[in-house]
Amino acid sequence: MREISQNDHLVSYLAGLAAMPKISERQRESRRQQILEAALACFSEDGFHQTGMADIVKRSGLSHGAVYLYFQSKDDLIEALADDRHRREAVLNSVAQGSGDPLERLHALVRVYAQWLTDPAGEARRRVGIHGWAEALRNRRVRTSVVEGIDMPRALIVALVERAQHDGLIKRDLGADAIARTLIAIFQGFVLQKCWGEEFDSKACMAAVTGVIDGFRITRHDVKRRTRA
Amino acid sequence: MREISQNDHLVSYLAGLAAMPKISERQRESRRQQILEAALACFSEDGFHQTGMADIVKRSGLSHGAVYLYFQSKDDLIEALADDRHRREAVLNSVAQGSGDPLERLHALVRVYAQWLTDPAGEARRRVGIHGWAEALRNRRVRTSVVEGIDMPRALIVALVERAQHDGLIKRDLGADAIARTLIAIFQGFVLQKCWGEEFDSKACMAAVTGVIDGFRITRHDVKRRTRA
Amino acid sequence: MREISQNDHLVSYLAGLAAMPKISERQRESRRQQILEAALACFSEDGFHQTGMADIVKRSGLSHGAVYLYFQSKDDLIEALADDRHRREAVLNSVAQGSGDPLERLHALVRVYAQWLTDPAGEARRRVGIHGWAEALRNRRVRTSVVEGIDMPRALIVALVERAQHDGLIKRDLGADAIARTLIAIFQGFVLQKCWGEEFDSKACMAAVTGVIDGFRITRHDVKRRTRA
């Protein structure tokens, strides 16, 4: 009996050790990413609704059940990708924060987005982004994610433009919000045009964006006109 | 009872006639439109792949078989709607009727798009357009439609910008194609932002576009700089 | 033009004829029965949850889609069978209605149920009934159907027993409801025992039921006892 009792204690102790999660948090996150990457690739090629779970399963190298161990449903997967995109893009905006020359920061923001636009490794993400724009029209959660995703840079641009207007660097007859939406729209359109595989000359187009921002600047002509008035 | 039986005979008889008279061309076109409108409404609400043929059939008031008499497949319907001829024709007209001044013509073009963007009756078309943009990523024929749809206005803008540059109205350091793509991108982005339905101030944004075009104009600063160089 | 117009009228007329339901109500009901019979056979053999829709589909001779044309879901099929049973059993109870000798009517009711119990063609229905009894524990709709199914004969028996008690034919010291529940319980238990394939001697058991009812009758012993009290 004494021996059994000792064994019981040992067993309990070992059981306690075994009660730790079977795979580490890092391993779990790695599997999650593995699935998300497979989903990204599939969605990028065929869109959300033309991609079957079987495609994602096959591409992930896991089993059907395993995928559902990490994501509750296909919709969950779609939303996770939307959130993922949301999180990644938040990083892009950081370059615009701070208190330097607002026009310079605006140009910096444009450069970052230009880089994001032209990075070959981001192709799939951009394509999925477009599918997300369409999906946002009918899926509230995706829409929220998308809208919040553009609200962030918009707020930044608005702040920069307002500061620039206050400093007399940018024309005051255009709304800051409208300018922000215009700049964002340009990049949205560029993503579309680029992903459709047209002969999209990124360099020239980025120059045009720079030109657009410069066009917002106050010229002597404007100064005179305003002085006269 | 006897009459119904006679009718049955009549039906069989007519069905057997190879030379059975077809419905008028006008009726045929009307039916086609009826189906396209139903499809437009459905696709606008749920996207191409979340809309079932049954939805379209129900909304059109016709039968499954009837729809397939006018369109070979669901993809056929999608392609028919992705190809938005209306807009292209409107653009053509607007520019054909414009005055000689290329900048004025550019502004006219912008006005046409602005109208298309803000017309409440065009909401469904705009939404379907966005779904088409996503679909263009995986469906070659849809992509061709979409790309051709923007190639036409792009060519127009390029021509106008080149003339304006030649006339010394627009800076020469920006590619005409890049400017065209930028202007088109702006409208694509506006369509997205407006359809997501979040506080999009169309009037202010259109003013910003006008500002963008004005920004492309040559200023004394530019003239001086170029003279010096 | 006149000919076309005439043709249009003809077409409309024929279209009007064709707008009648494609299959007659009788045909539709026949298909429904075809499916219900297949489901009954499958459920009888394997229970509701171990029977796959594929089994029912195969047995019905129809296609997967066709079954779903008549029933919304597997649960719908289960509930339809419960309702079906409900409706069929309602007929059994009719023999007990009327105003004749209550004891005789009770015996008549027993005979009808005995017949229902021993009818070889009803085997599948009895088995499905048992599965329904279990299902009633967790499916509200099935439970409602089952409970209503026994409420009907119970109410009848209660009425007969009360009349018999009033007429001095049955002991008054037993609740009419309890007697009704007891008689119903007997048949429920018989169904179980019979369906399990035990050596169930229907004739002897029915005699026992008759004996039970006779046992409820007032005897001289009771009369004396009541007189004394």
Place this chain on the structure above:
Amino acid sequence: MREISQNDHLVSYLAGLAAMPKISERQRESRRQQILEAALACFSEDGFHQTGMADIVKRSGLSHGAVYLYFQSKDDLIEALADDRHRREAVLNSVAQGSGDPLERLHALVRVYAQWLTDPAGEARRRVGIHGWAEALRNRRVRTSVVEGIDMPRALIVALVERAQHDGLIKRDLGADAIARTLIAIFQGFVLQKCWGEEFDSKACMAAVTGVIDGFRITRHDVKRRTRA
């Protein structure tokens, strides 16, 4: 960290020992009961086939693997629960301890069942019992359990009734087996009616059962009739 690493080694070492000490028989039985209780609760709520192993695992507080160490399969669990030894033993005891009078013993048996029927703690068992009745229709081993479960009390009742008939206490024109089956059927039906939870007056119904047994007794009327014949 070093300690954990040491533990890992210890675990590996113990796992490698073929002679790894087993847990005590008492612990093993306790684990088995733990699982059976969890399964009972789950099956009672959702039935055998709507309960997942995951439900049982969660409720038992153990792991999937652990459950499979004690039961080979889900069917194994079902069979273990379908075989309700508790009740059978209670019946045996009650009759073994009864007085010599067969009628009194019969009443004692009824009291035991009445208690089993009304014990609130037995609700889950009764519900699982019903699921077992349905399962018995398609699972040979469950059926064997169930049938054997009623064979034992049936044999007891048959013996008691035959003695009572021999002693002139019960009518001889009813088969002892039929009477036994009838009494058992009554309780089966009562279990159903009670578990469906609709205004089942246990007390009144038990009185009715007593009445049924009394009804089987020989009355002066019967004696006379038999004498005459």
Place this chain on the structure above:
DNA sequence: TATGAATGAGACTTCATTCAT
């Protein structure tokens, strides 16, 4: 012994399309 992540067959259901009428 005990864990729980992983498996994969199979569950229910949908839907684009066809074809007898």
Place this chain on the structure above:
DNA sequence: AATGAATGAAGTCTCATTCAT
């Protein structure tokens, strides 16, 4: 031309069971 019942492949998701740890 028109109908709509019928098809059946393919979709998403579940779950009893296993096995590396």
